[in-house]
Structures are given as C-alpha cells and as structure tokens.
Amino acid sequence: MASIKDVAKEAGVSVATVSRVMNNRGYISKETRRKVEKAMEAIDYHPNQIARALQRSQSYFIGIIVPDSNHPFFSDLIKYVEMRANEKNYKLLICNSLEDPEKEANYISMLRQNQVDGIIMCSHTMNIESYKKVTFPIVSFDRFISPNIPCVGSDNFRGGELATEHLIQSGCKRLLHISGPLDLDILSNRRRDAFVITCMKYGVAYDIIEGAHNKLTFDYFWSFITEKLSPEELHKYDGIFCSNDIVAYALYIYAQQQGLQVPEQLKIIGYDNHSFTRMLQNPKLTTIMQPSDRIGSMLTNTLIQMIEAEEDDPHVNNTTVDVTLIKGDTT
Amino acid sequence: MASIKDVAKEAGVSVATVSRVMNNRGYISKETRRKVEKAMEAIDYHPNQIARALQRSQSYFIGIIVPDSNHPFFSDLIKYVEMRANEKNYKLLICNSLEDPEKEANYISMLRQNQVDGIIMCSHTMNIESYKKVTFPIVSFDRFISPNIPCVGSDNFRGGELATEHLIQSGCKRLLHISGPLDLDILSNRRRDAFVITCMKYGVAYDIIEGAHNKLTFDYFWSFITEKLSPEELHKYDGIFCSNDIVAYALYIYAQQQGLQVPEQLKIIGYDNHSFTRMLQNPKLTTIMQPSDRIGSMLTNTLIQMIEAEEDDPHVNNTTVDVTLIKGDTT
Structure with a gap:
C-alpha cells in the first residue's frame, strides 16, 4: 500500500x-x-482517516438526530446541514429517533462510541437531565437544554405574532390555534404564547386545541383534526392558525368537505414552508417560513465552532433566525 | 477510564x-x-468503536450517495435504509451529489478514506468506468454497473406496462409519455421501453417527450412542461404517463389552467408514490408505487451480505422489487 x-x-x-x-x-x-x-x-x-482520527482525537464526523428524516422540514434541514458540513470537510451521520426516548439515548451513546466530534440534536423526547451528562459538543435545535448547549431556532414568538396579526388584520373575529404538543418544553411553544398575547392585545376571542407530535402522514393529522374539531365547532371560527403546514393542509381539506369557502368564510395559516408546502399548488398555503437553509447553516457553524475552539469552554451564543410571512391563497 | x-x-x-x-x-x-x-x-x-474498527478493519459505517436527500423519493429511501442499518448495528453516512460528477467522485474517495464498509449508490452521474475501479462493496440502485456490483431496483418495465395498460383500458386513444432523462443508462428508462411496446401491442398512437433530471422543485418541472408542451399539443392527448409524480402534478395543474377536465378529457398517471404524493389530496394522483421501504431494506441487506461474506467474491444477486398501480382521481 x-x-x-x-x-x-x-x-x-x-x-x-x-x-x-x-x-x-x-x-x-x-x-x-x-x-x-x-x-x-x-x-x-x-x-486512512480512521487511523488519523485516532491520532488526532478528531474524527470530522458529526451526528444529527432527528425525529424523522423523512419529514419534509427535517429533510430540508438535513440537506443544508450536510452541504455546509461537507464544505468544511465534516461528514454527517444520520439518526432517526422516531420520537422514542430509548432510541434517542442509544443513538447518543452510539455516536459517542464512534468518536463523533459533536451532535446536532433535533429530537426532543429525552428529559433534559440526560443531555446534561453528555460531555462533548452538542447544539440543540429549538430547545433550551443548558447554558453550555447552544440553541439555534427560528423566532417562534415572532412567527406566532405575524400569523395571528395577519389573521386579525384580514378581518377575523374568532380565532383558533392548533398548537404543537405542549408537554415538551420546546421553543415552538412560543408560537402559542404569541397567539394568546396577540389575541389579548387586539381583544379578539380565541380558543386553543393542543396538538400532536410531528408525524409525517396526512392521515395522522386528518384523524386528529376530525376527532378534535366537530363540524359545528369548525363553523365557530373565521381564522385558524396551525402550528405546522401539514395540519393546515388537512384542515383546508376538512373545511372544503364541510362546504366552507377558504379564505372567504375561513382563513387558514400554517407554519414551516418546507418542501411539501413549496410544491403544493392547490391551495398555495399562507404560512410562516422557517428558513431551513439558514437554520441548517447556523446549527452546523455553531457546532464546528465549538469543536474547533481552543479553550475548554467556548463562548457560543444561542441564535435566533428570522421568520417571514408567505401570503398564499388560504387567507 | x-x-x-x-x-x-x-x-x-x-x-x-x-x-x-x-x-x-x-x-x-x-x-x-x-x-x-x-x-x-x-x-x-x-x-471506542473507532479503535475497534481499526483492529477489526471493519467500521460498521455505510455510506449512501443520493442526488438530493431532500427529494421525497430519496428521503423515503434514506429513512428505510437508516432504520434497517441501525437494526444491524451499522451507521449511515449521507452524501448529496447534487448530480455533480465531481462531487460524486469526491464522496466516494472521502467514504473510502473513512473506511466505510460499503456504499449504497443512488446517484448516477459518473461514468461506469469510475465505479468499476472501486474495490470495496457497492450496491447500486436502479443502474447496472458491472457483474460485481449488485443492483436493486423496482420492476421499471412492469411499472411502465401497468401504467400504459391502465390508460388504454380506461379508453385512451392518443398517448404521451414524459420520460426521465434518457442520456444516462439507468433502469428507469425501462418505463419508456414498456410504454412504447405496450402502445404498439395495443395499436395505440403515442408520442414521447424526453424528460429532465429529478429536481426537487415544482417550478422546475412547471417550466419544463410549459416549455415542451404547448396548449395546442396538450389538447392532442387523452392520456399522459409521467415518469415521476412531481411532473404528473405539474401537468395536472397545467391541464386545469388550460381548462381541461381531468380525468374526463385527459387522464394522468405518475410514478413513485413517495411521501409528497401520499400527502397530496387534491388530486389524489393515480401512480405506480415503487415501495421505498422494501427497496431500502434490500439495498441495505444486500450490502451487509457482501460486507460480511467470508469469501472474496460473494454471490450476491440483483434484486427486482414489485410495483403496484395506485388508482387515484386522475384516471
């Protein structure tokens, strides 16, 4: 050789x-x-990069743990993380937790055994204490874990505010928010907070349905909506802010089925603007865009900055990425 | 320690x-x-798995090279490959070639330097000679490279036949096929062959438009279709078989815009039934399902069989996975 x-x-x-x-x-x-x-x-x-990794105690591997790599938001994110990592000569290991805390813990242990230089953590089913024990660089997406673990996310509060104000300014008088799951302490819950505060500020009546986890299938959200929102209840609202675009799409189909005109009788706004939404033409959803390219870059840059820091305790800040209202046909 | x-x-x-x-x-x-x-x-x-990898000269890493991990077909496939690999204690490195032959070659070299045990090759922009030089286990998706490189794919010929027969049996008299790119020698071109042979068998008039590469965006296929198929030409056909679901969706929107009733005046059938299509409700596309779960499992199993074979030259066969017609609202 x-x-x-x-x-x-x-x-x-x-x-x-x-x-x-x-x-x-x-x-x-x-x-x-x-x-x-x-x-x-x-x-x-x-x-032999493996032998060199052992000498240098740096492997140039990073791991990403997501709930489901096939979900259009995470598949967007993975693409941009991989592109950015590759530019900097890092290789990306991909792990699907499928929202199972045990699988998530096993992946962290596996990644550690394989000497990855750091982890981008996008799955949030484990309790915070378990992450705190991890002694190598971690960056978290959309969840504050500890002061030593920087967090990158979009401006969820601003997103909720933009969505709610847009509905109110379009003339809605009776609002509903279908939130994400509120049992996990994740930053996307700030969308709900902003919804409540904005409704109160403008004196608009509102309700909230606590949502379910980010599953991929339309059928899942369809069952969720038809179960939680009877046709009578649906008719009570003239504006609904959904915490993700797949719920918003399921709601649109449900409203059509119930003979409601969107946007004339009911306005719908989603959240994400991921690849599914970008391809969808019928309807073009009104939504809040989380820029997965910028979030992916920031997650990767922050992690690499921690990995390559000379000191033990690099000062790495949390990052909040701006969101934008995308006006479609549903408002 | x-x-x-x-x-x-x-x-x-x-x-x-x-x-x-x-x-x-x-x-x-x-x-x-x-x-x-x-x-x-x-x-x-x-x-320390890295140290153990060096001792054993087996790393339990496998690499997957795809054109775009964010394309709904490949994001389906990656999910199932990762799940199957994880069951067998292998870790998955993900690489996006973005259909650039140089990037593809660099990834192969990077994966080799990192002592991956094998590669699942789903990107096909390099010429076949470059792959033949690779001396470690490779499994190819949808392309015959050499007798030493097993190939896993769906039954593309049968898929083309099913789609064409379905249009003819639904009463179509004048067919069009929008194919994939025919410049690469990939198995999905068998869909086109089956289209031609089936039309000839039933004595039905047909045309073909040679298609473009698998880009993610709706806009890309929209431009492609509106450029290649004038409204006058569109009206000539009563059945169109598209080589992928995103083209089929763009065509559906175009036909609507041109005032054509689908399926009464024009029947449309796609190919893939990936996550985008499965979520799409309006319309529910008629399509040919390539089962990404089974393809993902077969790719992973075949590769691991080669990696773990005791002999130098394991007998590993090509695999063809069955396809199914999914009847939607567009035929």
Whole structure:
C-alpha cells in the first residue's frame, strides 16, 4: 500500500508539505496542492482517516438526530446541514429517533462510541437531565437544554405574532390555534404564547386545541383534526392558525368537505414552508417560513465552532433566525 | 477510564463474555446480555468503536450517495435504509451529489478514506468506468454497473406496462409519455421501453417527450412542461404517463389552467408514490408505487451480505422489487 513518503517522492516535495496539504494547515500554494493531489491520485494513495482520527482525537464526523428524516422540514434541514458540513470537510451521520426516548439515548451513546466530534440534536423526547451528562459538543435545535448547549431556532414568538396579526388584520373575529404538543418544553411553544398575547392585545376571542407530535402522514393529522374539531365547532371560527403546514393542509381539506369557502368564510395559516408546502399548488398555503437553509447553516457553524475552539469552554451564543410571512391563497 | 475488564468484574462474567456481547457473536442468553449492558451503564463504559474498527478493519459505517436527500423519493429511501442499518448495528453516512460528477467522485474517495464498509449508490452521474475501479462493496440502485456490483431496483418495465395498460383500458386513444432523462443508462428508462411496446401491442398512437433530471422543485418541472408542451399539443392527448409524480402534478395543474377536465378529457398517471404524493389530496394522483421501504431494506441487506461474506467474491444477486398501480382521481 502506498504511503505518505511515496506521495512526497512522486510529487517531488517534502513529507511535511504532503502532511500540510492533507491537514489543510499552513500556507500551501495552489500549484503545490495540485501537485500533491495529482501524486496521490497517480499512486492511488488514500490516507486512512480512521487511523488519523485516532491520532488526532478528531474524527470530522458529526451526528444529527432527528425525529424523522423523512419529514419534509427535517429533510430540508438535513440537506443544508450536510452541504455546509461537507464544505468544511465534516461528514454527517444520520439518526432517526422516531420520537422514542430509548432510541434517542442509544443513538447518543452510539455516536459517542464512534468518536463523533459533536451532535446536532433535533429530537426532543429525552428529559433534559440526560443531555446534561453528555460531555462533548452538542447544539440543540429549538430547545433550551443548558447554558453550555447552544440553541439555534427560528423566532417562534415572532412567527406566532405575524400569523395571528395577519389573521386579525384580514378581518377575523374568532380565532383558533392548533398548537404543537405542549408537554415538551420546546421553543415552538412560543408560537402559542404569541397567539394568546396577540389575541389579548387586539381583544379578539380565541380558543386553543393542543396538538400532536410531528408525524409525517396526512392521515395522522386528518384523524386528529376530525376527532378534535366537530363540524359545528369548525363553523365557530373565521381564522385558524396551525402550528405546522401539514395540519393546515388537512384542515383546508376538512373545511372544503364541510362546504366552507377558504379564505372567504375561513382563513387558514400554517407554519414551516418546507418542501411539501413549496410544491403544493392547490391551495398555495399562507404560512410562516422557517428558513431551513439558514437554520441548517447556523446549527452546523455553531457546532464546528465549538469543536474547533481552543479553550475548554467556548463562548457560543444561542441564535435566533428570522421568520417571514408567505401570503398564499388560504387567507 | 473504564475498561472491558471493569465491565466483566461489575457484571460477574468473563472478559470473553463481555466481548461476545459487544461483538454480537456466539450465543448469549438474554439475561447475560442484560447483565453486561447494565454493568456498562453502571460504570459508564463506552467502547471506542473507532479503535475497534481499526483492529477489526471493519467500521460498521455505510455510506449512501443520493442526488438530493431532500427529494421525497430519496428521503423515503434514506429513512428505510437508516432504520434497517441501525437494526444491524451499522451507521449511515449521507452524501448529496447534487448530480455533480465531481462531487460524486469526491464522496466516494472521502467514504473510502473513512473506511466505510460499503456504499449504497443512488446517484448516477459518473461514468461506469469510475465505479468499476472501486474495490470495496457497492450496491447500486436502479443502474447496472458491472457483474460485481449488485443492483436493486423496482420492476421499471412492469411499472411502465401497468401504467400504459391502465390508460388504454380506461379508453385512451392518443398517448404521451414524459420520460426521465434518457442520456444516462439507468433502469428507469425501462418505463419508456414498456410504454412504447405496450402502445404498439395495443395499436395505440403515442408520442414521447424526453424528460429532465429529478429536481426537487415544482417550478422546475412547471417550466419544463410549459416549455415542451404547448396548449395546442396538450389538447392532442387523452392520456399522459409521467415518469415521476412531481411532473404528473405539474401537468395536472397545467391541464386545469388550460381548462381541461381531468380525468374526463385527459387522464394522468405518475410514478413513485413517495411521501409528497401520499400527502397530496387534491388530486389524489393515480401512480405506480415503487415501495421505498422494501427497496431500502434490500439495498441495505444486500450490502451487509457482501460486507460480511467470508469469501472474496460473494454471490450476491440483483434484486427486482414489485410495483403496484395506485388508482387515484386522475384516471
């Protein structure tokens, strides 16, 4: 098998130079880099990154734990995390917790055993104490865990406010919010808080139905809505703010089935604007966009900043990403 | 740091037993396994899997290269591959080629350097010669590369046949097929072959528009269709078979815009039945289902069979997974 010495010989440079190219350290001219890379290819040299990881105690692996990689919001997010990680020479391991706390804990342990440099945590079924025990870099999406674990999320409060104000300014007098699951202490619950505060501020009557977890299927949300919201109750409202776009879509179909005109008799607004919503034409949903590209970049950058920090306790801040109202045909 | 000896002591078993539990080898009773796992937890023992990978020259990492992890077909597939791999203690590294041959080649090299045990190859932009040079286990999705590289795919020919026969049996007299890109030698082109042969068999007039690559966005396919199919041409056909569901959806919206009644005046059938289609209610597309759960399982099982084979040249067969017609509202 070819060695680093063979590469140096083939390229006509020193072993130290080859090593600098491989580690991306110090100044290397473009020409030298090209020469070294050409030599590696010519003699079919593939550095054993696993052996190097062991030497350096850095693996350049990062893990991402999501509830379901197939959910359109998380599949958006994974794409952008992978792209950003790849730009910085990190590889992405993907784990689906399927909202099972035991699976989530097993993944954390597996990732640790495989010497990942850090984890992006997007699944939130474990209790906070379990995360606090983890001693390597973690970044959390949409949940405050501890002061040492930075959190990246969109501005959920502002999103709830934008959605509610939009309904009120469109003339709605009787509002309903279908929230996410409120049993977990996650930042998306701020959408609900903003809904309540905005209704109170404008003196508008409101109700809340506590929602269910982020499952992928339309059928799941369809059952949820038809069970929780009888046709009589549905007719009581002229504006409904849903905590995600799939609920909003199921609600739209339900309203149509009940003979309600959207948006004339009932206005509907969702949340996410993920790939499903972006493809949907009929209707084009009014929604709040969480920019998955920027959230993905911020999660990755923050984690890599922690991994590459020289000190033990890097000062890494929480990040809040702006949200935007996307006006569609349902309001 | 705790060692394997400490685990054995804590569990009251031999080091060999702990090793058997860790390596999943030989017979271990459920009770012993539980004892050992409990001991590992009690003394906070985390085996360094990277060091073990180096000793064993097996990493239990597998890589998957897809054109776009955010495309609903591939995000379906990744979910099932990850679930199956996790059951067998393998971890999944995810790579988006974005249909760029250079990115694809870089990923293969990166995965090799990181000692992955094998690759599931779902992106097909590189020429076949480049894959043949790869000396570790590869399984290919929907493309024959070489006799040493097993291929898993759905029965594309049967899918094309089912779709075309369904249109003809529904009374269509003038058919159009919007194919995938025919420049790559991939198995999904068999859908087109089956379309042609079935039309000839039944003596039905037909045309073909050669399609574009699998991009995620609705807008991309919308531009494609409105550019390639003028309103006059659209009116010439009473049945259109689209090579994927997103084209079929864009075509449905276009037909509506042109005042055509679907399915009365124009019948439309798609291909995939991925998560987007499964959520879509308006219309429920008639389509051919490629079962991503079974394809994902077969890809993973085939790869692991190759990785774990004792011989150098394991006999691993190509696999063809059955497809099904899903009758919706568009035919």
